[in-house]
Amino acid sequence: MELLQLEVNDVRIVGIHGRDGIGKTALAKNIYDQISLRFDACSFLAEIEETTKQPGGVQYLQTKLIFNILKREYEVASTFKGVRFLKEIFRKMKVLIVLDDVEKESLLKEFIGVKLDWFGPGSRIIVTSKESGVLQGFVAQELAQTYVVNPMDDSLAFNFFWQYAATRKSEELRSYVIIAIKIVKAAKGFPLLLKVFGSFLNDKGLEEWAKFEDLVQQFQEDYQRILSRIYEALDQKQKRMYLDIACFPPDVDCRIASYMWHHYDRLHDSIEVLRHMSLIQMEENKIGMHSLLRCLPAKAQDTSQGKKETDHLNAEEAGFEILPKTTFLSLGRANVGGQFADALSKVWWLHWQGCPRDAISIHLEKNENLVILDLSWSKVTGSWEGWKRIKLERLKVLNLTGCVDLLITPSFSSCPNLEILIFERCSRLIHLDPSINDLKRLVTLNLKLCSELSMLPAEMGGMDALEELLIDGTSVRELPLSIGKLVKLQILSVTNCFTLVRAPVSVCELKALSVLALDNAKILRLPESIGDLGHLRRLSLKDCRGLGNLPESIGKLEHSLEELDISGTSISNLPDSTKNLWNLTVLKMDSCFVREFPLYIGELISLEEVHASWCRxxxxxxxxxxxxLYFLRELRLRGTRISSLPSEIQFLPSLQTLDLLHCDILKELPPLPPNLSSLYVNPNLKQKMLESSNFSSWWPLLQ
Structure with missing residues (x-):
């Protein structure tokens, strides 16, 4: 925090350096969460090193960065165009950016340039890296400072280990503590090791603790040997899942990964074991693994004969040696010939990102097992010859993200069992083959950022298993009437479809719908029967600037609606029926025309967050x-003209964040609740509070 010097109005970088597993990313996340509200926009880009190894990885991260800053989709067609666009949007903004796991200084120029002249005053960039010299160019210009993360001291390390290891220990506590001290000392203060060691011992008895202590004493700092013993404690299914996840690319969707194990009984239980042991990470439907733990397969796969018997392969690294047992195969930009037909017969997941246009010699006709085919960022077209050489009958997932040469989709008649179909960022796609309507088992259709796609098939009712339809960032002008036949549809995301002019009444026939997102549409009204969507949990209408009111029927969503976002709309009054929304937990109405809070707001007893910033x-x-509002955690009124807060605010037991920055009419505050942890007020009001003994409890928040 001292190195960041947030009170200074310049632009600067702080680098966080240290060994694998030392806690660089955790530290960056903690700082990011603490200070993010002080900036106009923020972005945390994780696993940059691993992601940029993938074809299109830099463009993907640039796209994510732009989305985080602007809160809207923008397709980055090339790295150069991404750089040019980033320079334009950052110049007048005070931004906070975390670039996690950057190992090459040359990569930084793709995201922040070389002189920090892209950014508005007060901007801060945090970079985590194992390499201490990655910021050398910026340090030489006196634009960056570095912070080295040291191992935890013994006391902190013990508490961290104990948090994972001994939550249920009661008998023989002293014996456990004595062993724990020795194990912690052997871990040398590395948080990842402390977490994994502790999680491994959590449900084990004293004898097993003693054996593990002997193990760590025997191998000292050979942590891979110790971790290998933890791996050996898994059953065969868990080992298989561990090795699979270690080989997956970063940010894999849990649903896609699960097809590798769909034949397992009690699949969820096996995943929970790995998560409970801190061997995998799961966040926002993504599954992954720390880079230090990814190294374990190399140890685990060495047999006593010195042969490498693996079910997973990166063909570029293996020099095209494809073993008969291979189930996960990553080919990168490689081209393989027909001589590998037999070896490919066991592949379940073919990860061929960057597949060349002339890669037509591959032979997968004999493969009866292929369930996941990932051809992202490749040169395939609808008429690609390779479609005829791959057996697709059992295929569950087809991922064509970023296939910019794809103008017309292939026929789907050869893959009747598809459940997930992804065309995200196919920026030149203009037509979906009508056979898509015959995909009776399709659950997810992702067309996000297919910017040239202006029309969905007129008939969509045949996809009667569809649960998720994502058409964000397309040029779709209207939704077909047949959309009302998608009886299982739960998520309809139509954000940033700037040409969408209306939502058809048939949308209200989607009785299973739980999420409806229409952000940035040109719609002027919602169907009056919107209240018939009895399972709707989230309704997002952000930046629908032409929308002037909500239908009165919205009050019928009393038992379902949990989140309502009308930010950036022309709505000035909420309908009276809104008071019936007893389950509403999040109300967002930033930058809209609301003149006053509804007097019945206290009846919305489930509210946890109220966002009304910049409602002028x-x-x-x-x-x-x-x-x-017993459960209210966040109240954000930044940039409004409110004149006072009621004294009753002091009795809100759950309120943690109160944002009153730029509330220029507000001259004083009532007593505040004791659990408040984040308070933002204007400098003059802050000074007044610092001078008052009534606010001595909040001085740490005001410094």
Whole structure:
């Protein structure tokens, strides 16, 4: 925090350096969470080193960075165009960016340039890296400072280990503690090792603790040997899953990965074992593994004869040696010939990102097992000859992300069992083959950022298993009436479809719908029967600027609606029926035309977050029945014209964040609740509070 010097209005970088597993990313996340509200926009880009190894990886990260900053999709067609666009959007913004796991200084120029002249005053960039010299060019220009992460001291290390290891220990506590001290000392203060060691011992008895202590004493700092013993404690299914996940590319969707193990009984239980042992990470439907733990397969796969018997292969690294047992095969930009037909017969997941256009000699006709085919960022077209050489009958997942040469999709008649179909970022795609309507088992159709796609098939009712339809960032002008026949549809995401002018009434026939997102559409109204969507949990209408009101029927969503976002709309009043939304937990109405808080806000008893920043017309007094909002955690009123807060606010037991920055009419505050952890106020009001003994409890928040 000292190195960041947030009070200084320059632009600077802070580098966080240290060994694998020392906690660089965890530290960056902690700082990011603490300070993010002080910036106009923020972005945390994780696993940069691993992601940029994938074809299109830099463009993918640039796209993610732009989305995080602008909150809208923008397709990066090339690295150069991404750089040019980033320079344009950052110049007037105070931004916070974390670039996690950067091992080459040359990569930084793709995201932040070479002189930090892209960014608005006060911007901060945090870079984590194992390499201490990755910021050398910026340090030489006096634009960067570095922070070295040291191992935990003994006391902190013990507490961290104990948090994972001994939550249920009661008998013979002293004996456990004595062993724990020795294990912690052997881990040398490395958080990842402490976490994995502790998780491994959590449900084990004293005898097993003693054996593990002997193990760590025997191998000292040969942590791979110790971790290999933990791996050996897994059963065969868990070992297989561990090795699979270690070989997967970063940010793999859990649903896609699960097809590798769909024949397992109690699949969820096996995943939970790996998660409980801290061997894998799961976050936002993504599954992955720390880079230090990815090294384990090399040890685990060495047999006593010195032969490498693996079920997973990266063909580029293996020099095209494809073994008969291979089930996960990553080919990169390689081209393989027919001599590998037999070896490919066992492949379940073919990860061929960057497949060349002339890669027509591959022979997968004999493969009866292929369930996942990933041809992302490749040169395939709808008429690619390779479609005829791959057996697709059992295929469950087809991923064609970033296939920019794809103008027309192939026929889907050869893959009737498809469940997940991804065309994301196929920027020149203009037509979906009508056979798509025959995919009776299709669960997910992802067309995000297919920017040239202006029309969906007129008939969609045949996809009666469809649960998720994502058409964000397309040029679709209207949704077909047949969309109402998708009886199992749960998620309909139509954000940033800037040409979408109306939502058909048939949308209200989607009785299973739980998420409806229409951000940035040109719609002027919602169907009056929107209240018939009895399972709708989230309704997002952000930046639908032409939308002036909500239908009165919205109150019928009393038992389902949990999140409502009307930010950036022309709505000035919420309908009276809104008071019936007893399950509403998040209300977002930033930058809209609301003039006053509804007097019944206290009746929305489940509210946890209220966002009303930059509502310039919002003025007056916040309603006193805020007292009834027992679960309210965040109240954000930044940039409004409110004149006072009710004294009842002091009795809100759950309130943690109160944002009143740029509330220029507000001259004083009532007593505040004791659990408040984040408080943002104007400098003059801050000074007044610092001078008052009534606010001595909040001085740490005001410094």
């Amino acid at each position: 017309n919002l003025e007056g007094v916040f309603p006193s029945d805020i007292l009834d």
